[in-house]
């Protein structure tokens with residue numbers, strides 16, 4: 001039977017102590033519901049003694065009717081010299097209506113005398129009284145032993161004495177915190193093993209990531225006998241963050257063997273849950289985030305791709321689907337034929353990959369990347385290149401010319417106007433449009449020219465625009481790479497343009513975006529609708 005490890009998520013409390021993280025009550029509720037779906041056992045919703053937002057969260061969270069998770073409110077032990085029943089923090093926890101309280105107290109003698117500015121005995125009494133009081137009120141109590149590892153290293157007897165007070169008062173869990181994140185896995189393992197042998201209460205671990213060991217230290221603690229892991233999603237948290245549960249969970253369940261945190265079905269939603277939290281928290285996830293990042297199973301080197309297509313195990317440590325991720329192949333100057341085979345299959349393109357065009361296409365891609373293009377983030381431009389190489393391009397329009405007028409008069413904002421001359425289905429169309437900048441004006445003028453023929457174009461929007469200088473040493477004469485993301489109601493796609501002129505680079509990316517979007521769209525000619533089939537497509 002696998003050993004159950006309890007997962008305690010503190011994204012909504014410790015995670016919000018991370019720089020740049022600020023969650024509204026709605027954000028917190030959405031994240032709580034997602035964590036519950038994933039099978040997280042405890043969700044620490046916030047510190048009701050700290051602010052009104054957290055008080056509101058606890059009022060509203062009951063309406064979520066969570067299926068798995070217990071919601072817990074955080075707070076400190078009673079203030080020095082204050083009775084627990086008169087302590088504001090403890091009162092706020094009780095008033096929040098939770099059935100589980102998580103309170104932290106000091107384990108490090110130095111912290112007691114320096115930060116709390118009280119005596120070692122009063123600190124022990126603060127811990128005992130607070131846990132006892134909450135237990136008497138009928139709550140489950142998780143006791144977080146702040147700075148436990150630093151305290152243990154400085155004064156083992158005192159540190160152990162503080163958690164014995166929590167145990168004597170009836171704590172349900174004692175969680176050892178590496179609050180400053182400075183401990184090494186070997187130290188964590190040895191100290192946890194000593195604690196597990198010294199107290200009867202189940203032990204947990206709360207590790208911070210200051211030495212990039214939050215996950216490693218959590219695993220070491222579990223192997224030494226801890227049965228609860230506290231952490232946050234995507235490692236959000238103060239300074240360098242907390243142990244990243246998104247890595248802790250699959251490591252425990254898929255790697256260490258013998259541990260279980262959530263069901264296999266729930267584990268298969270890990271990637272979408274991590275991405276959801278990243279979206280709601282508005283904190284981007286690194287593409288190379290283990291297990292769930294978009295590059296976690298992305299292969300770029302031709303040799304790797306060739307092997308992975310023969311068997312994914314050659315370059316993948318797990319099947320990505322176990323955590324809800326997927327294999328990807330990137331096409332770049334490091335690509336070989338295998339990268340294109342994969343891409344063509346992924347894009348459902350039907351052409352003979354054995355012919356000479358494939359080799360020429362790879363060379364074209366390598367030459368273009370040398371000139372500054374980057375296709376790994378521009379799948380739509382890549383698809384157009386592949387189609388062109390195999391003569392499977394739908395040339396729905398050609399640009400004859402464009403003109404731009406950028407004018408600044410007096411204190412007025414700069415005005416931009418574009419005129420484009422486009423040949424579409426044999427007809428020449430002139431259009432003019434204004435925009436909030438020259439690129440926007442061009443985009444608007446092109447759409448205006450095409451929308452009579454392709455009414456769907458109104459649903460397409462430019463959703464992201466990035467410019468990168470690619471040979472900085474030439475200053476204003478440097479080349480720029482423009483990456484554009486566009487979307488409609490169903491999908492989003494990325495295109496690239498490169499030039500020494502930012503407008504030309506943008507124009508190239510816009511044209512690719514619109515050309516890609518119009519593949520297979522319905523065209524209106526003489527008030528008749530004609531459905532254009534996507535050519536070169538295999539239907540599976």
Ligand SMILES: CC(=O)SCCNC(=O)CCNC(=O)[C@H](O)C(C)(C)COP(=O)(O)OP(=O)(O)OC[C@H]1O[C@@H](n2cnc3c(N)ncnc32)[C@H](O)[C@@H]1OP(=O)(O)O
Pocket residue numbers: 014017047049050051076077078079080104105106115116117126146179
């Ligand atoms: C390791 C952790 O992550 S702990 C969590 C840290 N997170 C936060 O602090 C976020 C929320 N905090 C807050 O909103 C505020 O700090 C509050 C409301 C809790 C307290 O605000 P204030 O009353 O203005 O106190 P302030 O923040 O300046 O100082 C902390 C006080 O808490 C006391 N304190 C610190 N730890 C503890 C503890 N474990 N038990 C009891 N008291 C404690 C300090 O001694 C100090 O009190 P003192 O000045 O009487 O000595």
Ligand SMILES: CC(=O)C(=O)O
Pocket residue numbers: 014104144145146147177178179206208
């Ligand atoms: C309790 C807590 O958040 C810490 O010690 O890091």
